[in-house]
Amino acid sequence: MARHPGGGRGDLVPGSGVPRRVPSPGGFPPGPGSGAGYPDLPTHLLRGRTVALSSEDRRHLTRAVQLGRQGWGRVHPNPMVGCVLVRDGQVVGEGWHQEWGGPHAEVQALAAAGPEAARGATAYVSLEPCRHEGKTPPCTRALEAAGVRRVVYGAADPGAESGGGGAELARAGLQVEGPVFSADEARRENPGFFHRDPARPWICLKLALSLDGRIAAAAGERTPVTGPEVARAVHHLRAGMDAVLVGARTARVDDPLLTVRGEGVCPRTPPVRVVLDGRGTLSPEARLVMGVPEGPVHLLTTGASRARWRDGMAERGVRVTVVPGREGRIAVAPALHVLRESGIRTLLCEGGGQVAGAFLGEGVVDRLHLAVAPRFFGHGGVPGFPVTSVAFEVGALRGGRSLFGRAGVPPRQWNRIEPPEALGSDVWLTYEPVRGS
Numbered sequence: 001m002a003r004h005p006g007g008g009r010g011d012l013v014p015g016s017g018v019p020r021r022v023p024s025p026g027g028f029p030p031g032p033g034s035g036a037g038y039p040d041l042p043t044h045l046l047r048g049r050t051v052a053l054s055s056e057d058r059r060h061l062t063r064a065v066q067l068g069r070q071g072w073g074r075v076h077p078n079p080m081v082g083c084v085l086v087r088d089g090q091v092v093g094e095g096w097h098q099e100w101g102g103p104h105a106e107v108q109a110l111a112a113a114g115p116e117a118a119r120g121a122t123a124y125v126s127l128e129p130c131r132h133e134g135k136t137p138p139c140t141r142a143l144e145a146a147g148v149r150r151v152v153y154g155a156a157d158p159g160a161e162s163g164g165g166g167a168e169l170a171r172a173g174l175q176v177e178g179p180v181f182s183a184d185e186a187r188r189e190n191p192g193f194f195h196r197d198p199a200r201p202w203i204c205l206k207l208a209l210s211l212d213g214r215i216a217a218a219a220g221e222r223t224p225v226t227g228p229e230v231a232r233a234v235h236h237l238r239a240g241m242d243a244v245l246v247g248a249r250t251a252r253v254d255d256p257l258l259t260v261r262g263e264g265v266c267p268r269t270p271p272v273r274v275v276l277d278g279r280g281t282l283s284p285e286a287r288l289v290m291g292v293p294e295g296p297v298h299l300l301t302t303g304a305s306r307a308r309w310r311d312g313m314a315e316r317g318v319r320v321t322v323v324p325g326r327e328g329r330i331a332v333a334p335a336l337h338v339l340r341e342s343g344i345r346t347l348l349c350e351g352g353g354q355v356a357g358a359f360l361g362e363g364v365v366d367r368l369h370l371a372v373a374p375r376f377f378g379h380g381g382v383p384g385f386p387v388t389s390v391a392f393e394v395g396a397l398r399g400g401r402s403l404f405g406r407a408g409v410p411p412r413q414w415n416r417i418e419p420p421e422a423l424g425s426d427v428w429l430t431y432e433p434v435r436g437s
Contacts, residue, residue, distance in 0.1 A: 155186030214381030270295030280305025
């Protein structure tokens with residue numbers, strides 16, 4: 001996959017305010033059809049277990065989580081939810097939330113089971129059944145009416161209106177067990193749904209690196225770093241995001257589309273494509289600009305850009321927002337607030353190095369995906385981080401103090417939340433900051 005030499009120097013002001021199965025550990029879901037073999041619950045979910053489970057309960061709740069993941073990119077802003085109905089030790093119905101506004105997982109599973117098989121069954125649901133009347137009737141009502149005897153659910157619903165379904169079912173006489181997952185661990189499965197920060201989106205940073213920590217062979221040169229398996233994984237990531245962001249130099253050098261492409265990858269709505277361009281350097285002939293009909297484009301700039309450039313972009317259907325900055329450098333916090341106010345809840349940052357460094361330095365990255373390729377670019381290459389090699393994998397990022405930070409912002413601790421995953425000849429690594437660090 002082609003990677004760029006980094007966002008334009010000075011685009012940001014630090015301190016201002018897949019294959020058939022794509023990477024899923026602690027992060028984003030595999031594509032449809034995966035997980036049919038009933039493997040154990042993902043490690044990151046088991047760590048957050050709050051109620052005891054039998055081995056059978058674990059198997060079926062695992063399946064519910066996997067079913068729910070098939071809604072990736074199709075159901076947001078709703079959460080991904082799966083449901084398995086079991087009676088007398090046999091699975092009698094399965095379902096998942098397939099489309100935003102469509103039937104919920106519990107209703108799908110009940111329909112698959114039929115009224116006779118559902119009566120007296122246990123429902124395993126990855127998220128607490130909802131109790132409010134929205135685009136669809138309450139799932140609690142459907143479960144109760146079907147005569148389901150027992151409900152085991154994974155994550156508690158944080159919604160003021162939709163939450164509390166477990167307690168409601170218990171009052172109706174059903175046996176209810178949950179939540180199985182802690183709030184932190186549940187957030188990893190449905191980050192957009194659980195992210196409630198009004199100041200900024202939930203941010204996932206993805207970088208492709210060589211073994212010596214470079215993102216390109218030379219400045220200004222578009223360099224393939226990782227292979228097609230990583231490219232497919234990235235398109236799958238994009239499909240479930242509200243927006244994809246790059247810096248100005250990335251947009252100029254790579255001239256990317258930032259659209260979602262690939263077999264079996266079809267988001268409900270295309271992600272907004274965001275470019276941080278403090279000085280207004282993006283060409284009106286860029287593929288992003290020419291491709292506005294394929295999905296919205298939002299340029300964040302500063303007063304240092306020319307009014308004529310801003311007007312020209314707006315005439316081409318591009319949304320242009322002037323945000324605070326200094327000497328053409330965009331201030332991070334106000335820019336993220338603008339995106340959050342525009343309705344963006346989840347944001348995939350694809351670099352480059354300057355943008356990645358600024359986001360990490362500000363402490364706003366919630367998940368870090370590194371795709372590491374078995375190659376070296378040497379000293380002439382463009383570093384992806386303020387380090388000289390991927391020694392961070394065995395040092396700074398391995399549960400220790402990160403090298404990322406700036407004056408006034410303490411460095412964060414990072415945990416690799418799942419084992420490394422091979423994607424072709426590349427390795428996919430997933431990290432999250434230690435909460436509170």
